[in-house]
Amino acid sequence: MRVAVIGAGSWATALAVLLSRNGKEVTMWARRQQQIEEMLEYRENRSYLPGVSLPPQLRLTADLELALADAEAVVLGVPSHAVRETIKRVAGFLKPQQHRLIVNTAKGLEEGSFLRLSQVIASELPDVFRDKIVVLSGPSHAEEVGREIPTAVVAAAAKRETAEAAQDLFMSPAFRVYTNPDVVGVELGGALKNIIALCTGISDGLGFGDNTKAALMTRGLAEIARLGSSLGAQPLTFAGLAGVGDLIVTCTSLHSRNRRAGILIGQGKKLEEALAEIKMVVEGVRTCKVARSLAQNLGVSMPITEQAYQVLFAGADPREGVARLMQRGKTHEMEEVVLNQHW
Numbered sequence: 001m002r003v004a005v006i007g008a009g010s011w012a013t014a015l016a017v018l019l020s021r022n023g024k025e026v027t028m029w030a031r032r033q034q035q036i037e038e039m040l041e042y043r044e045n046r047s048y049l050p051g052v053s054l055p056p057q058l059r060l061t062a063d064l065e066l067a068l069a070d071a072e073a074v075v076l077g078v079p080s081h082a083v084r085e086t087i088k089r090v091a092g093f094l095k096p097q098q099h100r101l102i103v104n105t106a107k108g109l110e111e112g113s114f115l116r117l118s119q120v121i122a123s124e125l126p127d128v129f130r131d132k133i134v135v136l137s138g139p140s141h142a143e144e145v146g147r148e149i150p151t152a153v154v155a156a157a158a159k160r161e162t163a164e165a166a167q168d169l170f171m172s173p174a175f176r177v178y179t180n181p182d183v184v185g186v187e188l189g190g191a192l193k194n195i196i197a198l199c200t201g202i203s204d205g206l207g208f209g210d211n212t213k214a215a216l217m218t219r220g221l222a223e224i225a226r227l228g229s230s231l232g233a234q235p236l237t238f239a240g241l242a243g244v245g246d247l248i249v250t251c252t253s254l255h256s257r258n259r260r261a262g263i264l265i266g267q268g269k270k271l272e273e274a275l276a277e278i279k280m281v282v283e284g285v286r287t288c289k290v291a292r293s294l295a296q297n298l299g300v301s302m303p304i305t306e307q308a309y310q311v312l313f314a315g316a317d318p319r320e321g322v323a324r325l326m327q328r329g330k331t332h333e334m335e336e337v338v339l340n341q342h343w
């Protein structure tokens with residue numbers, strides 16, 4: 001299968017390398033010609049994925065039409081805020097008979113519309129492409145995938161054949177792909193865990209310990225599942241790779257940009273300073289704003305997300321945010337379940 005990878009950041013590059021190694025004919029598109037020149041010169045994406053060689057057969061271009069010209073699968077690897085403008089441009093070159101798979105790999109929610117990214121993509125494409133959209137998510141840092149470190153992810157699509165086509169495309173000895181029909185849950189798990197990763201980073205930056213991190217991750221997963229279920233996700237999905245799996249990797253890995261940004265904020269840096277230092281996209285920041293509004297609109301309780309919002313956008317002291325979480329009113333651990341039973 002011929003593949004166009006759209007974007008040339010860390011994740012797009014790691015996936016383009018993986019697909020090339022899988023024997024696919026891959027063209028990777030970057031919006032800046034200068035980045036293409038750099039990658040052509042060094043056969044390495046030094047800015048976003050240093051230390052990983054670009055296979056000689058991987059083609060590179062800043063010409064979007066050329067990238068899509070003979071592709072059958074399109075893999076979108078741009079940040080969430082760029083998904084709509086990118087798919088709008090891509091749409092102009094898509095042909096229903098030729099382009100059989102549209103894979104989104106970004107993790108986020110659209111500001112303003114509150115849409116999941118597969119919904120954003122669907123809204124910009126003719127109906128004939130609806131069943132070709134797949135979401136690839138799960139615990140997968142580019143730095144490790146680029147080095148062929150064993151990784152397992154999940155491909156979610158409304159149609160089973162579509163998810164299986166993505167599974168066939170990406171599957172390799174070091175990259176195991178499961179399928180899942182729950183697009184809503186897989187997308188929300190991938191997007192919302194970034195907020196919790198910022199929080200565990202803040203906790204680490206404040207000098208708190210593993211107990212605090214475990215509490216944030218566990219209660220974070222509870223509020224992810226609460227919002228997800230209210231939006232139609234299957235609760236069990238949050239126990240899978242796109243849920244707890246991605247939460248674990250992002251909250252504990254040194255590769256995580258969200259966690260690293262959180263550490264800097266916990267150490268006293270302003271949000272803008274932290275983002276400038278990380279340089280790469282920190283999706284949890286925008287997602288926090290969107291998720292907080294969604295939760296408020298739906299009447300869903302997300303106390304950790306609320307405190308993250310206060311710290312990121314309202315100038316709250318992170319230490320006081322943790323104190324407010326610790327001193328909330330008493331509650332059951334499984335309140336949604338327990339309150340509906342005799343106990």
Ligand SMILES: NC(=O)c1ccc[n+]([C@@H]2O[C@H](COP(=O)([O-])OP(=O)(O)OC[C@H]3O[C@@H](n4cnc5c(N)ncnc54)[C@H](O)[C@@H]3O)[C@@H](O)[C@H]2O)c1
Pocket residue numbers: 007008009010011012031048077078079080081082085086105106107108140141142143279280281283
């Ligand atoms: N890095 C990972 O390990 C990883 C793993 C899984 C998923 N993701 C997701 O993939 C998405 C991309 O993340 P990343 O890590 O590759 O980011 P990155 O910061 O490494 O790279 C972002 C790339 O997008 C480009 N870009 C920025 N604005 C753009 C625009 N308006 N149009 C087109 N291109 C634009 C940048 O020039 C850069 O090349 C995110 O949603 C992230 O959550 C990342």
Ligand SMILES: O=P(O)(O)OC[C@H](O)CO
Pocket residue numbers: 107138139140141194197246249250255256257258259281282283
């Ligand atoms: O580096 P992060 O925090 O953006 O996380 C990247 C991926 O989502 C991990 O699966």
